[in-house]
Each structure stands twice: as structure tokens, then as C-alpha cells.
């Protein structure tokens with residue numbers, strides 16, 4: 001019994017000695033292995049001689065393969081033939097990177113080629129075990145975050161300080177197109193957004209995948225926007241505010257995609273054809289002959305016809321308050337009484353009637369009076385019905401709380 005403590009002691013010594021020994025063995029190992037292990041595209045780079053290159057003009061698979069020996073004395077021509085079914089050689093594009101994995105022992109023997117299609121997708125042409133082609137994707141994941149910031153400089157500058165790409169500024173400006181003039185945002189304006197961002201292998205940033213919610217505080221006013229699909233079959237969501245009102249306007253900003261405004265609505269202008277001063281009750285959009293003209297809002301064609309002044313024209317009644325009219329068309333593409341949707345092409349630009357060159361005279365009627373649409377506070381797109389609104393408000397409640405809380409924490413308001 002009296003030897004027991006000794007036994008413990010020796011045991012302890014044994015253990016501690018062993019510990020020391022192990023440490024001594026480990027140390028030189030670490031020193032030898034100074035080259036870090038590099039793994040990518042399913043290869044351990046350390047096991048090969050790796051050459052990185054980019055596709056040059058005139059490059060093709062046989063040219064690249066031809067510079068090396070292939071395993072089992074495979075001929076270049078046969079290799080290309082075998083690869084063809086799963087790797088279209090025409091897919092190769094100038095400037096795209098590729099990697100060659102050569103045998104460390106036989107440095108002219110090509111073991112594999114990795115063609116990098118984009119940040120995520122790549123193809124592996126593998127010669128190690130017969131010829132195999134694998135089209136692969138790097139594993140990606142989504143990370144969700146809410147950011148809040150105060151405007152400093154432009155919106156895109158502020159966003160990039162938060163590590164968000166400038167392209168997102170364009171997207172935000174589009175969402176708020178009808179509510180906020182982003183040329184007028186100022187220091188002191190704040191925003192918060194909840195976004196999902198995609199990463200490759202949890203570390204390489206790809207970009208914003210989706211937006212869950214956005215908030216802007218502009219000149220002391222609150223502007224929320226939540227993407228939402230009212231109908232599940234919608235390809236893209238529409239944006240609605242915290243009350244369920246659509247952020248899109250009932251009207252497009254112009255009846256043409258590309259144009260130059262050649263004459264604005266005015267009480268007095270010199271008429272270029274009649275050569276006298278008179279009111280111009282429309283906005284002239286000059287564009288190439290034949291350019292498609294779009295209905296700026298949904299409605300019913302009230303009149304599609306011709307007069308000597310208007311030339312070929314279309315007038316659309318949108319509701320009890322608003323109508324729009326489009327003049328000087330080279331071609332009318334709708335009929336009286338036809339229902340048209342916002343953005344639908346109703347005719348083509350021309351110079352029929354009293355016109356000096358191809359343009360659309362766009363006329364905007366409110367309660368039977370012609371007004372300047374640029375000076376109107378225009379209504380939003382049609383609101384949701386009560387049932388949809390209840391579901392929507394429930395959906396956005398946690399999202400809104402999240403935006404508010406991040407703003408609160410950041411600015412302690």
C-alpha cells in the first residue's frame with residue numbers, strides 16, 4: 001500500500017515524459033512542412049505541377065493538349081474526340097482562365113485540365129483514370145445580413161463602404177424610382193436593408209442574391225419597400241410600402257424607351273409648322289421613325305383614328321380621372337374599345353399630321369383638362385385587396401421590425 005503514491009508519481013512521470021517526447025517529435029515535422037496545402041477544384045495542388053493560364057486567341061483543346069504527353073500514350077486527336085460529348089470545345093472563350101495539372105514525376109504528362117467558366121462553375125477534363133469530363137460547381141452558401149448607414153456622398157459610395165456592390169445602388173434607385181429622387185438625397189438621410197448574399201465556399205463573395213426589405217429615411221420621411229409576389233406565378237416581385245401600397249406609379253415616366261424631349265408642355269410656344277405662337281398642351285418625344293410607342297398606363301382605347309392636326313393618334317381612358325393621348329403615329333396598332341396594359345405597344349413613331357419630324361406628342365388629361373404630367377403628383381399602381389393586404393402585412397411585420405431595430409441600434413434614435 002505504501003508504494004501506491006510512488007506508483008502514481010511514476011505514472012505521472014511516465015505520462016509527462018511521454019508528453020515531452022511527443023512534442024519533440026512534432027516540432028521538426030512542422031518545420032519540414034512549410035508549404036501550405038492548397039486545395040481547389042477537387043485537386044490538392046501540392047501533388048501536381050500546376051500551370052495557370054488564360055485562353056488566348058486561336059487556342060483550342062488540341063493545341064493545349066498537344067503541348068503535353070497524355071497518360072497511356074493517348075493521342076491528342078483521340079483525347080479531343082473523347083471529351084467532345086460532355087465538353088463542347090466551342091464553349092472555350094478568350095480570356096477565360098484554365099489550370100493544367102501535370103504529373104510531378106513526369107512533368108510533361110498532363111493529368112487534368114480545369115476550365116474555369118465563371119466564379120462558381122468549372123469543368124474538369126481528367127486523364128488520370130481513362131478520360132472523364134466533370135462539369136462541376138463550387139459549393140456556395142447564402143448569408144443574410146441587415147445593414148444600416150447614413151448617406152455620405154452618393155448612395156453607391158455609402159453602399160460600397162458597407163461592402164455592398166455599386167450595382168445595388170442602381171437597384172435601390174429603381175425600387176424608389178417614383179418616391180425618392182436619388183439626385184436629391186442628402187447627408188443625414190439614412191437607410192437600412194436586409195439582403196441575402198452569395199458566397200463560394202463560405203469565403204469568396206459573389207454578390208447580392210436577393211433583397212428582403214429596404215428602408216429609407218429621406219428628409220425626415222420614412223420610405224419602406226418590401227419585394228412581394230402578389231401572384232405566385234410572377235417572375236419578379238413588385239415592391240410595396242409598409243401599408244401595402246405599390247411603389248410603382250400608375251403611369252410610366254414616358255411612352256418611349258429611348259427619346260429626346262424636343263418640346264415641353266407650355267402655355268406659349270412658337271408652333272414650328274403653323275409659324276405662330278400658341279399653347280403646347282403636350283410633351284414632344286423625338287425618336288426614330290418606327291420606334292414602338294407604349295401605353296403609359298392600363299386602360300381602354302377611347303379613340304384610334306386620324307385628324308389632319310393629330311395625324312394617326314390613340315387616346316386611352318385609364319379611369320374616371322385620367323386619359324392619355326399619343327399623336328403623329330406612323331402606324332396605329334390598337335382598335336377602338338380595346339383593353340391595353342401598361343407598357344403595351346400601341347403604335348409606332350411617325351410624323352403624320354402637323355409635325356416637322358418623327359416624334360410622339362404625348363398629351364395627359366386629368367378630369368378632362370390637359371395638364372403637364374411632369375407637374376402632377378401621380379397615383380401609385382392599383383392597391384391590394386383586403387385579403388391580400390392582411391397576408392402581406394403579416395409577412396412584412398418581422399422584416400420591418402428588423403430594419404427598425406438595426407437603425408435604432410446604429411443611430412440610437
Ligand SMILES: [Zn+2]
Nearest residue numbers: 282283284361
Ligand atoms: Zn406636341
